């Protein structure tokens with residue numbers, strides 16, 4: 001009985017400490033000393049738990065992240081792509097906001113410095129296969145290979161170890177094309193599958209101005225959500241500064257995702273993104 005009480009007390013203490021840690025991370029983010037006084041800033045950090053939210057994003061799944069009204073999550077796919085990813089990073093740094101980047105493993109292998117820069121600026125790094133095929137249209141074993149090789153390449157670029165256990169267990173299917181088998185596999189490995197709640201359709205040809213109008217119109221309807229953008233697209237890199245200003249002027253709050261998994265590194269140890277853009 002005494003032991004049980006002691007255990008309950010201990011687990012309560014662990015929960016309290018974990019909550020305090022997350023709260024202090026959120027405060028540290030908000031008070032990271034953003035050099036720009038009227039910056040958008042990251043409003044809070046949300047630790048994503050694979051067991052309770054294994055799949056998120058209303059475009060593909062019935063559930064999404066627990067975001068409040070006017071809270072948005074910024075996600076970027078298909079990088080690292082040096083000419084445009086650098087511009088995206090500069091825009092995010094200028095507003096002191098943190099995002100999640102879903103990397104293509106092959107590109108991460110080619111540009112490891114840029115991968116490390118993304119992490120060093122405080123962003124979270126998720127995975128987006130090795131070479132971006134549709135995993136629903138290739139044989140099952142090749143789909144698994146695409147997932148593992150992609151994760152290993154990203155981890156190699158990040159930490160110098162080609163492990164298939166991701167330090168941040170976040171994954172997004174190319175074109176959102178999943179299969180029941182790959183969804184089950186990722187869930188069994190504690191890897192959260194990200195869809196999106198809204199997107200800018202930045203794969204379609206349009207001007208940055210048109211893209212800005214499209215995404216702000218959609219956000220006006222949705223009020224909140226996980227936003228999908230592509231840091232590989234020049235039009236997105238061009239419209240991002242204005243979009244971040246829009247978010248600030250319309251009182252949106254940016255939520256930074258980290259993994260709640262033990263041992264997750266991105267976002268927990270990275271330095272605050274408060275350096276001047278370069």
Ligand SMILES: [Zn+2]
Pocket residue numbers: 077078128132173174175
């Ligand atoms: Zn993609």
